[in-house]
Amino acid sequence: MIVHDLTFGSIAYLLLAARWTLLLSAIAFVGGAIGGVALALARTSPWLAARLAAGAFIQTVEGIPLLMLLFLFYFGVSLTGLRLDAWTSVTLALSLYASAFLADIWSGCIRSVPAGQWQAARSLALGYAAAMRLVILPQAVRIAVPPTVGFLVQLIKGTALASMVGFVELTRAGQVLNNMTFKPFVIYLIVALIYFAICAPLSLWSRRLEARLDRPHRA
Amino acid sequence: MNFSVGFVIAHLPELLRGAGLTLLLAMQAMLVGVAVGLVGCGLQLCAGRWARLAVQAWIEFTRNTPLIVQLFLIYFGLPEFGLRLSANLAALIGLGLYLGAFATEIFRAGIGSVGRGQIEAGRALGLGGFQIFRFVVAVPALKAVLPALGAQFTLIMLATSVVSTISADELASIANGLQTTTFRPFEIYLAASLIYLALALALRAMLTATAGAYVGRWRE
Numbered sequence: 001m002i003v004h005d006l007t008f009g010s011i012a013y014l015l016l017a018a019r020w021t022l023l024l025s026a027i028a029f030v031g032g033a034i035g036g037v038a039l040a041l042a043r044t045s046p047w048l049a050a051r052l053a054a055g056a057f058i059q060t061v062e063g064i065p066l067l068m069l070l071f072l073f074y075f076g077v078s079l080t081g082l083r084l085d086a087w088t089s090v091t092l093a094l095s096l097y098a099s100a101f102l103a104d105i106w107s108g109c110i111r112s113v114p115a116g117q118w119q120a121a122r123s124l125a126l127g128y129a130a131a132m133r134l135v136i137l138p139q140a141v142r143i144a145v146p147p148t149v150g151f152l153v154q155l156i157k158g159t160a161l162a163s164m165v166g167f168v169e170l171t172r173a174g175q176v177l178n179n180m181t182f183k184p185f186v187i188y189l190i191v192a193l194i195y196f197a198i199c200a201p202l203s204l205w206s207r208r209l210e211a212r213l214d215r216p217h218r219a
Numbered sequence: 220m221n222f223s224v225g226f227v228i229a230h231l232p233e234l235l236r237g238a239g240l241t242l243l244l245a246m247q248a249m250l251v252g253v254a255v256g257l258v259g260c261g262l263q264l265c266a267g268r269w270a271r272l273a274v275q276a277w278i279e280f281t282r283n284t285p286l287i288v289q290l291f292l293i294y295f296g297l298p299e300f301g302l303r304l305s306a307n308l309a310a311l312i313g314l315g316l317y318l319g320a321f322a323t324e325i326f327r328a329g330i331g332s333v334g335r336g337q338i339e340a341g342r343a344l345g346l347g348g349f350q351i352f353r354f355v356v357a358v359p360a361l362k363a364v365l366p367a368l369g370a371q372f373t374l375i376m377l378a379t380s381v382v383s384t385i386s387a388d389e390l391a392s393i394a395n396g397l398q399t400t401t402f403r404p405f406e407i408y409l410a411a412s413l414i415y416l417a418l419a420l421a422l423r424a425m426l427t428a429t430a431g432a433y434v435g436r437w438r439e
Contacts, residue, residue, distance in 0.1 A: 185296030
């Protein structure tokens with residue numbers, strides 16, 4: 001067996017693999033946002049059945065480890081006879097995961113808008129859709145940004161688990177490189193630092209936004 | 220498509236043993252995590268500037284990198300320095316430090332939530348330093364952190380599945396083992412997922428009930 005040395009080429013290989021981590025996170029976030037909006041609206045809707053169904057869905061997905069969701073999609077899809085590549089099953093699983101957590105965050109933000117706003121909107125003869133769109137959502141979005149950015153960090157870290165179904169992103173690239181060079185500590189430290197470089201600015205941004213939101217309430 | 224329920228039932232005892240191992244590991248990780256969090260929080264409040272910076276750097280590193288990479292660093296990386304840990308010990312250390320970083324932040328926020336005026340009021344009443352910490356700071360702070368800490372407990376219980384990647388003993392590992400010997404991955408992982416879901420719901424219900432009971436008692 002040939003043992004390779006760790007070179008600048010290896011670091012470039014890891015940095016290039018980080019593109020797939022970013023792309024995967026972006027797709028999962030967009031997919032999760034679409035599902036999350038629908039679920040958040042269902043969970044805060046006036047119809048009991050929609051509220052219960054959305055709540056049950058969110059609780060179920062949040063109660064199953066992401067690793068299991070990835071395996072379920074990866075192996076479940078082949079059970080139905082459909083042939084999907086790792087890309088499709090991984091993006092589906094991550095989108096489902098993101099949609100449940102985002103729906104949980106966003107429905108909380110919608111509910112945190114004071115009830116008086118609803119009553120004021122209804123007394124102005126706005127219908128449910130108009131009140132939601134013109135009065136509630138603009139206020140909810142303001143509160144929603146910091147925790148959403150915070151969840152994005154959780155999602156980016158979550159994409160590391162896609163390596164377990166053979167999807168080549170940053171973590172998987174680290175494993176491949178380790179198999180060639182047998183320098184696990186340095187390699188995984190570099191991998192960790194690349195994740196850190198992606199996630200730390202987002203965490204900081206989320207904290208700043210939260211601090212800014214807090215200020216007017218304290219004054 | 221062939222889906223077999225009987226197959227899952229036949230292997231249920233092994234999966235339930237895995238659930239027991241997962242619960243055990245999660246409980247240990249919670250204990251280690253809370254202990255690490257208390258020490259971290261204590262250092263941040265009392266230690267010198269460099270120690271505080273070091274703790275903050277460790278927290279930021281832990282919170283902004285994936286758990287799986289941290290586990291790889293501990294399990295595969297440390298032996299390079301002659302520190303060879305068993306998979307189970309590496310898993311416990313990894314999970315404990317991971318939870319500990321989040322717990323440190325939660326505890327610090329809890330203590331920060333106690334207003335200055337409260338402490339001054341305690342002093343005005345003639346309470347000593349320890350009494351102020353015990354009655355004015357610790358109890359309200361604990362009350363404030365319980366929901367956030369409970370949420371982290373549930374997350375860490377689910378995160379124990381990640382330690383299957385370094386083949387530590389728990390439910391996901393046992394599911395992996397069954398999967399490779401029986402070639403029925405979907406049934407196995409579906410059953411494992413449902414067990415995790417049951418554990419998560421039970422844990423959440425238990426935490427809510429406990430928090431409710433304690434907060435209720437303190438209010439009186």
